[in-house]
Amino acid sequence: MPQYNPPLRDMQFVMHEVLNVVDELKLLPAHADMDVDTINAILEEGGKFASEVIQPLNLSGDAEGCKLDKTTHEVTPPKGFKEAYAKYVEGGWPALGCDPEYGGQGLPVIVNQAFYEMLNSGNQAWTMYPGLSHGAYEALHAHGTPEQKATYLPKLTSGEWTGTMCLTEPHCGTDLGMLRSKAEPQADGTYKITGAKIFISAGEHDMAANIIHLVLARLPDAPAGSKGISLFVVPKFNVNADGSLGERNGIYCGGLEHKMGIHANSTCQMVLDGAVGTMVGQPNKGLAAMFVMMNAARLGVGNQSLGLTEAAYQNAVAYAKDRIQMRSLSGPKAPDKAADPIIVHPDVRKMLLTARAYAEGGRALNTYVGLQLDKALSSDDEDERKECEAEVALLTPIIKAFITDNGWIATSHCMQVFGGHGYIHEWGMEQFVRDARINMIYEGTNTIQSLDLLGRKILGNNGATLKKFGKKIATFVEDEGTDEAMQEFINPLAELGDKVTKLTTEIGMxxxxxxxxxxxxxxxxxxxxxxxxxAYFFARMAKVALQKKDSGDPFYTAKLSTARFYFAKLLPETASLIRTCRAGLSPLMEMDEALF
Amino acid sequence: MPQYNPPLRDMQFVMHEVLNVVDELKLLPAHADMDVDTINAILEEGGKFASEVIQPLNLSGDAEGCKLDKTTHEVTPPKGFKEAYAKYVEGGWPALGCDPEYGGQGLPVIVNQAFYEMLNSGNQAWTMYPGLSHGAYEALHAHGTPEQKATYLPKLTSGEWTGTMCLTEPHCGTDLGMLRSKAEPQADGTYKITGAKIFISAGEHDMAANIIHLVLARLPDAPAGSKGISLFVVPKFNVNADGSLGERNGIYCGGLEHKMGIHANSTCQMVLDGAVGTMVGQPNKGLAAMFVMMNAARLGVGNQSLGLTEAAYQNAVAYAKDRIQMRSLSGPKAPDKAADPIIVHPDVRKMLLTARAYAEGGRALNTYVGLQLDKALSSDDEDERKECEAEVALLTPIIKAFITDNGWIATSHCMQVFGGHGYIHEWGMEQFVRDARINMIYEGTNTIQSLDLLGRKILGNNGATLKKFGKKIATFVEDEGTDEAMQEFINPLAELGDKVTKLTTEIGMxxxxxxxxxxxxxxxxxxxxxxxxxAYFFARMAKVALQKKDSGDPFYTAKLSTARFYFAKLLPETASLIRTCRAGLSPLMEMDEALF
Structure with missing residues (x-):
């Protein structure tokens, strides 16, 4: 069965040694009293929850899956899931990143995010239950009425209730403008909602007393397309004025999807049959309100693949050190054994280091963006808030698509290290691959992410946001350019920066x-x-590692080796990508549709 | 449910218009009477079997899997598999590529291979039952005693019995030198074999009256390592002198593996408990004898991924033409509909064309190698036989690794075209991905293939075989170099040829x-x-397509577009690969094992 050790040392390195997050957080009124020890203590406890409570349920949860009782429409997640969730609530974990006004702990995004990385490493399918809740919390927090907030936020914060996002319908996923669910206004100010939703993660389960669905639907007089969609909150059980649970609402699970992975998460077809809901935000502005949730969710999806990459890496390393098979081509390395451990073989190392570099690079990028998000949310300087918001918006599709594509490559490599055993369920490696695959699809496919990045975030403002981020890289290049030891990192970084500038202009033209x-x-x-x-974050990490490599702590030596590997073996992918970008549109469009 | 249409037109194009296989086959005494119509008629009938008999069982077979009765040790494959196999036998299909001396039809390798491509498109898991049999047939045909041949080959040829390869043990897969199964010689010249095998495809099932296992084991006095391994034939039921079935032999299924894919194939843990066998070939030379089977199997595995790539492509195209979602960025293309069919989006086309190009390139390479294999087997000129054999040996690891890696990329792209629906079992797309994954692992992982290619087949003879193949490319470049219309294909081909020469020398040094x-x-x-x-085969195909593009047959226009796409969007991957090759060993080895 797979194992997992929370990568606390690397998290702390990125937070405290590379990004100095505490210094930055202290400037934000909401986090003025944050300190290194507090962050570390939370991560340590959070790591225990991930590795001791939910990780042991990952393999069994995948094999067992969820069960739907077609009479009661109730869904039972795999054995142990409910109990683990009770522990999660008991430990106060749902409140970590929530507003103190509603009972939350108000901790910075970066702390919650690091905690979620570990949860995802332990059990992505389980983590989606609280993860979706947090998304619902954020949408209501941003757009709910005072009554909605008072009714739902304390229970979502405590974790007593969970939440979902109900967007997709059978005929529309990416193109939500086509959705058909209808909301009929009632005399009492509520709405009766009717429609069919699919792919609703954590849509039904027995882990919480109530489930708060955020549902997109159309008002009767709504304009066609994406400008006619409103957002509603639709609880599984109606909530009485005193906060107690009332009648069962007309929203139920009509079927469970049979999926490639994340078997232990209940992916539901939800039927709304005159379900009672209240509107969140303005009529016909539901898509914009939902996007609050969606952006957070996109960062969350990148974090899912980061978690899987780390977990797959750790297990592949353990296997590669233990499994003996063949001799090193340069002569026996373990002559006392019948064969050498497979970690002596260069290509096995290449597969392991690919996963390692993608995990470490992803962690640095995620933490950086988490910090910018904290500033965007909590700075008292409006300009800083706006600037950070724009940078987060720029980097969100990169986190979503780049880290999930990397996660697919990395988990597949780690599975390959196991040879035939990697294909067998009991080793847990093929599950990482299957689970990782959904992350490239949901919350906007990776193609949609790339259009968001290039079309909207970059060309949409003539490259202004990209230029600002590029300036940070240029400043770093300038500052470190005279350091001999940094040349191996700075030179390719500077070169790639120039190429990106040129390529962006070319495509724009x-x-x-x-x-x-x-x-x-x-x-x-x-x-x-x-x-x-x-490349930027590996160069920054290398800088710190170079400064400290004589400390005797082998962590820095390893970090330098990983950075060197990244620059030597992964970064060169850009040579091909730039060529294929330049090859442009015509090779894609010349074939007539009928000839496909 | 997924659909499948046998790509007969493209198969015929490659065989008859590009490679002119009939002209070449006619020079071989065994195939002197071969003609175009015969080949086409067989492929058409074979395509019907694939698409009408086994393809409809693919999705249900995956969902159902195999069942082991732990008391009787009997395995039941999914519903319909046994009946489909009976039809296969009844149709005489197992005999297609077998020796007429034992009841076979003696058809060329290329015909059998094209038939198998279609079987794999229809149902890879089902196809492995007869596929493994054919491997066992080949090993016995090459190394069996006259008695063994007389006993087993007619039944394997008719398909009444099936066969397996029993190599892997829990502690050794790649490194068969470590295997422990023991063979004790008996007074009557037979052996009693004891041991535990794993990952035995089609190891037990109810589709045939007997199963002929080819088993690797050690004699009591065998030297250690790979030079102490012998090959034995061990039938499930002993065979009486009159050919009737005797007692149940001591080889049985101890457990079924729970796998990522190919659920419908029974991947067995086989227990040998004093099973009676006879030796195939010479004592301690079992590995060499088994390699006859292994080389054929490696070509077969490449063919599996070719089949999956084609099937995934066809279904993704159908979906991309049907599914409407969003508008084209350059303005509505289907203004009468609520949105455009997603095939208008450039990246959807890129994913589709990637699969298409990998299918068409793979089919050309496979057919070419099949033809060389026919010559290696049947030419009456010894020099030609040897030369063809060497070329097949060179290209075998490329077929195995390149086509299966491409199949992984292509099936994943085709799944991505379906968005969220791709992740759901009922659409069949995620099954293609899961099935394709094993092809990168079994019959020698793709890393092993690459070592075989570079270390043994290329550097092992100072590049002599590669040079001979390179000369064919150079001749083609020379011949077509003056044709203006061919420049777009010839120039990058010539350039890559030069780069390969240089790169090979560099690595060799x-x-x-x-x-x-x-x-x-x-x-x-x-x-x-x-x-x-x-690139070589796309250039050759483009040449034919250019000659015939004014014929009015849009097939040639489509072929040219696919070739252009390949050169513009897929071939540039080599730019990065050459860089990472050159980055060499040190970035992989500098990190101490303990620091991983």
Whole structure:
């Protein structure tokens, strides 16, 4: 059975040695009393929860899956899930990143995010139950009426109730403008909602007393398309004025999806049959309100694949050190054994280091963006808030798509290290691969992310936000450019920065001629910019490691080796990606649709 | 449910218009009477079997899996599998590529191979039952005693009995030198074999009256390592002198593996408890004898992923034409509909064309190698036989690794085209991905293939075989170099050929200093050479398509577009691969094992 050790040392390195998050957090009124010890203590406890409570349920949960009682419409998640959730609530974990006004602990985003990385490493399917709740919490917190907030936020904060996002319908996922669910206004100010939703994660289960669904639907007089969609809160059980649970509402699970992975999460087809809801935010502005949730969710999805990458890496390393098979080509390395441990083979190391570098790069990028998000949420300087918000918006599709694509590559490599055993369920490696696959799809496919990045976030403002981020890289390059030891990192970083600038301009020019050029280049372009961010953070990490490598702590030696590996073996992918970006649209469009 | 249409037109194009296989086959005494119509008629009938008989069982077979009765040790494959196999036998299909001396039809390898591509498209898990049999047939045909041949080959040819390969043990897969199963010689010339085997595909089932296991084991006095392994034939039921079935032999299924994919194939843990067997070939030379089977199996595995790539492509195209979602960035393309079919989006086309190009390139390479194999087996010129054999040996690891890695990429892309629906079992797309994953592992992991290619097949003879194959490319470049219309294909092909020559020399030089340099470069190197072969065959296909494009048959227009797409969007991967090859060994080895 797979194992998991929370990577506390690396988290602390990124937070305290590279990004100095405490110094930055202290400038924010909400986090003025934050300190290193508090963060570390929470991560340590959180790591125990992830590794001791939910990780042991990951493999069994996958094998068992969820069960739907078609008479009662009730869903039972796998054995142990309910009890683990009770412990989660008892430990006060749901409140970590919530507003103290509603009983939350008001901790910074970066702390909650690091905690979630570990939860995802332990058990992605389980983590989606509280994860979706937190999304619902955020949407209500941002757009709910005072009554809605008073009714729902304390219970979502305590974890007594969970939440969902009900967006997708059978005929529309990416294109929510086509959705058909209807909301009929009632005399008492509520709405009766009717429709069919699919792919609703954590849509029904027995782990919490109530489930708060956030549902997109159309008012009777709504304009067509995406400008006619409103957001509603629809509880599983209606809530009485005194906060107690009332009648069962007309929203229920009509079927469970049979999926490639995340078997232990209940992915539900939800039927709304005149379910009673109240509106969240303004009529016909539901999509905008839902996007609050969606952006957070996109960062969360990147974090899911980061968690899986780390977990897969750890297990592949353990196997590669233990499994003996063949001799090293350069002569026996373990002559006392019948064969060498497979970690002596260069390609096994390449697969392991790929996963390691993708985990470490992803962790640095995620933590950086988490910190910018804390500033965007809590700075008392409006300009800083706006600037940080724009940077988070720029980097969100990169986290979502780059880290999940990397997670797919990394988990597959880690599975490959196990040879035939990797294909067998009991080792847990193929589960990481299957679970990782959904992250490239949901919350906006990775193609959608790339269009968001290139079309909206970059070309949409003539590259202004990208330029600002690029300036940070340029400043770092300038500052470190004279340090001999940093050349191996700084030179390729500077070179890639220049190439990105040039490539962006080129695509922008071509897009004037034909907007489809954006769609032709976007996916490859996103990976190029993803590598630029990883190269930047690996260079920053290398700088710290170089400063401390004589400390005797081998952590710094390892960090330098990983950074070198990243620059030597992963960054060169950009050479091809830039070429395929440049190859442009015509090779994609010349074939007539009928000839496919 | 997924659909499948046998790609007969493309198969015929490759065989008859590009490779002119009939002209070549007619030079071989065994196939002197072969003609185009015969080949086409067989493929058409074979395609019907694949699409009408076994394809409808693919999705249900995956959901149902195999069942083991732990008391009787009998395994029941999914519903319909036994009946489909009976039809297969009744149709005479097992005999297609078998020796007429034992009841076979003696058809060329390329015909059997094209038939198997279609079977794999229809149902890889089902196809493995007859596929493994054919491997056992080949090993016995090459190394069996006259008695063994007389006993087993007619029944394997008719399909009344099936066969397996029993190699892997829990502690050894790649490194068969460590295997422990024991064979005790008996007074009557037979052996009693004891041991535990795992991952035995089609190891037990109820589809045939007997199962002929080929088992690797050690004689009591065998030297240690791979030079002490012998091969035995161990039937499930002993065979009486009159050919009738005797007692149940001591080989049985102890457990079924729970796998990521190919659920419908019974992957068995086989227990040998004093099972009676007879030796195949010479004592202690079992590994060499087994390699006959293994090489054929490696080509077969590449063919499996080719089949999956084609099937996934067809279904993704159908979905992309049908599913409407969002508008084209360059303006509505289906203004009468609520949204455009997603095939208008450039990245959807990129995913589709990637699968298409990998299918068409793989089919050309496979057919070419099949033809060389026919010549290696049936030419009456010994020099030609040897030359063809060497070329097949060179290209086998490329087929195994390049086509299966491509299949993983392609099936995943095709699944992505379906968005969230791709992740759901009922659409069948995620099954293609899960099934495709095993092909990168079994019959020698893709890392092992790359070491075989670079270390043994190329550097092992100072590049002589590669040079011969390279000369064919150079001749083609020379011949077509003056044709203006061919420049777009010929120039990048010629350039890549030069780069491969240089890269091979570079790695060879470095390997003198440290043999681990081979292991560091091999996987990336194999993909570079894989692309060289695809570029060569796409250029050859483009040549034919250019000659015929005014014929009015849109097939040629489509072929040219696919070739252009391949050169513009897939071949550039070599730019990165060459860089990472060159980055060499040190970034992989600098980290101390303890620091992983």
């Amino acid at each position: 071509k897009a004037f001629g034909n907007p489809d050029e954006v769609g032709a280049a976007a996916v490859d372009y996103l990976r190029v910019v993803g590598h630029l961010t990883f | 470095k390997a003198f200093g440290n043999p681990d340099e081979v292991g560091a470069a091999a996987v990336d190197y194999l993909r570079v050479v894989g692309h060289l072969t695809f």
